[in-house]
Amino acid sequence: MSRRRTLLKSVSKSKEFVFDKYEYYRRAVQAPDVDVRFIREAYRELRKRDPRSLREDFCGSFSICCEWVKLHKENEAFGVDLDDEPIAYGTTHYLPKLKADQRARIRISQENVLNPNLPRVDVVCAMNFSHYIFKDRSVMKSYFHNCHSTLNANGILLVDAFGGSQCQEANEEITDHKTFKYFWDQVSFDPISNHALFHIHFQPKGRRKIENVFSYDWRMWSIPEIREMMHESGFTKTHVYWEGTTKKGTGNGIFKRSEKGEDCQGWVAYVVGEKSP
Ligand SMILES: C[S@@+](CC[C@H](N)C(=O)[O-])C[C@H]1O[C@@H](n2cnc3c(N)ncnc32)[C@H](O)[C@@H]1O
Structure with a gap:
């Protein structure tokens, strides 16, 4: 074998680099196992019982749905996203990792979160600031109104928010x-x-x-604006979960209900709207 052929053979043997953007995104940004526990705790705290059904709006590759059905054998999850690409990624990469009975409790639909007739659930969540895509107050309010009308009695809407100087x-x-x-x-x-x-x-x-x-391409909504729009869309009470601080002054990952925030360069919080019984 010539030197050139030996070289070619060793190159083709070396592992080809494949850039999987959703895998990098998952590792850098997502923590769906933590998210679902937080969602369950928030519902428990407000409703004194466990939620069973969850809708993940703007679900992308629906990692929260996949964790939700793992949390309890009666949990059901619905994911909604406009884009077929992340949905296809979740279908080929995340669904096969679930047990058959868990897979059977997930339903994903490719559609607009503004559509009426989305599945009725105990919890609607919109994570990673996805709702910031709605730049007009009227559109954000129709989204919140749609969440309110597709929640079960006693349901909650949970969205995240971020900001700071x-x-x-x-x-x-x-x-x-x-x-x-x-x-x-x-x-x-x-x-x-x-x-x-x-x-x-x-x-x-x-x-x-x-x-x-x-x-x-987002609008940076403030927490009071989000709360006001939730109230104007039918939610009777709203709550803010604010992150605690470590001794070093960084966020400690523990979010508690609070009516007083803290001025900082960058913060992440959760806003919850309660639907009356
Ligand atoms: C920031 S990504 C978030 C994905 C996922 N929620 C996460 O936490 O990683 C926003 C997603 O919202 C979807 N999206 C944007 N507008 C939408 C709409 N009106 N209805 C449904 N999905 C929408 C996009 O296709 C995209 O997958």
Whole structure:
């Protein structure tokens, strides 16, 4: 065998690098096992019983649905997203990891979260700030109203929110992971409209940076605005779950109900709307 052929053989044997954007996103951004426990705790705290049915709006690859059905044998999950690509990813990568009876308790539909007749549930959640895509008050209110009318009596709507002074200017936050760097890049912020543009980039170790893997064109809604819109859409009570602080002054990952926040450069919180019985 010539030297050239030996070389070619060894190259084809070496593992080809495949960039799986949803796998990088999962490792950098998502913690669905933690999310579902938090959702169950919030419902328990407010309703003194366990929720059984959950709808994950803007579900993408529906990782929360997959964790929800693992939590209890009677739990059911419904996912809703417009885009067939993340739904297909969840179907081929996450569903096969579940037991048959867990898979049977998940239903995903490719449609708009504004559509009426979405499945009725105990909990609707919208995570990773997906609802910030609705920039007009009237559209956000029709979304919240749709959530209210498709919740069971005693149901709750749980959404996350983020903000802080660092979200009001262009900046980039870089997080080092074992095998890659994660970039949360805020390209712009307009103080008149509160519109902001974000990109996610990844740089696998030893490779070039892969830019604009995910992009988000959002309005930065404040917590009081979200609460007001929930009330105007039929929710009788709203609550804010604010994150505790470590000795170093960073978030400790424990969110508790609070009516008093803390001024910080960057914060994440949850807002819950209660539907009356
Ligand atoms: C930020 S991603 C969040 C995905 C997932 N919730 C997560 O936490 O990783 C936003 C998702 O919302 C979907 N989306 C945007 N507008 C929508 C709408 N009106 N109805 C349903 N899905 C929508 C997009 O297709 C995208 O998958």
